[in-house]
Amino acid sequence: MAATIKLVLGDSTKELKTLPDNSVDLIITSPPYADQRKSTYGGIAADKYVKWFLPISKELLRVLKPTGTFVLNIKEKVVEGERSTYVMELIIEMRNQGWLWTEEFIWHKKNSYPGKWPNRFRDSWERLLQFNKDKKFHMYQEEVMVPMGDWAKTRLKNLSKTDKIRDNSKVGSGFGKNISNWVNRDKAYPSNVLHLATECNNKNHSAAFPEELPEWFIKLFTKEGDTVLDPFAGSGTSLSVSKRMNRNSIGIELLPEYYNEMVTTLGISPTIKKKNGTKSLAKNH
Numbered sequence: 001m002a003a004t005i006k007l008v009l010g011d012s013t014k015e016l017k018t019l020p021d022n023s024v025d026l027i028i029t030s031p032p033y034a035d036q037r038k039s040t041y042g043g044i045a046a047d048k049y050v051k052w053f054l055p056i057s058k059e060l061l062r063v064l065k066p067t068g069t070f071v072l073n074i075k076e077k078v079v080e081g082e083r084s085t086y087v088m089e090l091i092i093e094m095r096n097q098g099w100l101w102t103e104e105f106i107w108h109k110k111n112s113y114p115g116k117w118p119n120r121f122r123d124s125w126e127r128l129l130q131f132n133k134d135k136k137f138h139m140y141q142e143e144v145m146v147p148m149g150d151w152a153k154t155r156l157k158n159l160s161k162t163d164k165i166r167d168n169s170k171v172g173s174g175f176g177k178n179i180s181n182w183v184n185r186d187k188a189y190p191s192n193v194l195h196l197a198t199e200c201n202n203k204n205h206s207a208a209f210p211e212e213l214p215e216w217f218i219k220l221f222t223k224e225g226d227t228v229l230d231p232f233a234g235s236g237t238s239l240s241v242s243k244r245m246n247r248n249s250i251g252i253e254l255l256p257e258y259y260n261e262m263v264t265t266l267g268i269s270p271t272i273k274k275k276n277g278t279k280s281l282a283k284n285h
């Protein structure tokens, strides 16, 4: 069966309430960052960010299946010479709300602009915070394996004595590794750093995801027929990639210009106007 797309024009704070409990397999999104892009789609002040986001994350916790995953792309800015702490405060409050902060991936932006700042270097990474409801969630690790590459020729060629036995973690984490297990293998599991270029030039949105970003997480955390939600859909990258990968998707977007653009680019049926003319819903099969 072909994947469905449900697109909602409106504020996620309100619209998420219309989605059923435990119905989504993956939430992947990039909300407005604090104090950024005020001229396009508004920005929330850093000191008000946690208060603004918590009612949204409460709804996300409700709609996510217990086996599902939430990937939140976010990055704190510099305010008066210091990094803002709102992302850290948000993580702590989301944990209090019931989320598990399972992992943090780094998006290394390969093509960040060069520049010169008096007291820091150019910002070329963003956070991809992984949250779950339960310690046991669906994760299809084999889907994102990478070629073994130079490791096969360098590190794995010269194994030491400890490389040939299980080397248990010195910090007592219970983790361990036996490097010799990887000799003669073509593929390895990737690291938690994603090296991807930003991709805004060919989209009518100033903060669009590169397609490989949602694609990687969709492969890792869902299978065909599953449902992906992006509550800050923007240009609809998460939705178009979901469609291509045969996953159902739901997108919510506040601004009519982005919403209308998505109706066109995603090729979904024309907007059904509600009586008050402000909200619309379109579905595609």
Ligand SMILES: C[S@@+](CC[C@H](N)C(=O)[O-])C[C@H]1O[C@@H](n2cnc3c(N)ncnc32)[C@H](O)[C@@H]1O
Residues within 6 Å of the ligand: 010, 011, 012, 013, 029, 030, 031, 032, 041, 205, 207, 208, 209, 231, 232, 233, 234, 235, 236, 237, 238, 252, 253, 254, 255, 258
């Ligand atoms: C960083 S952009 C997302 C870009 C998206 N990942 C893409 O690939 O195009 C954030 C989007 O959230 C929308 N937005 C801001 N506040 C919102 C809200 N309360 N509810 C729904 N959408 C909102 C903005 O209009 C903007 O398009």
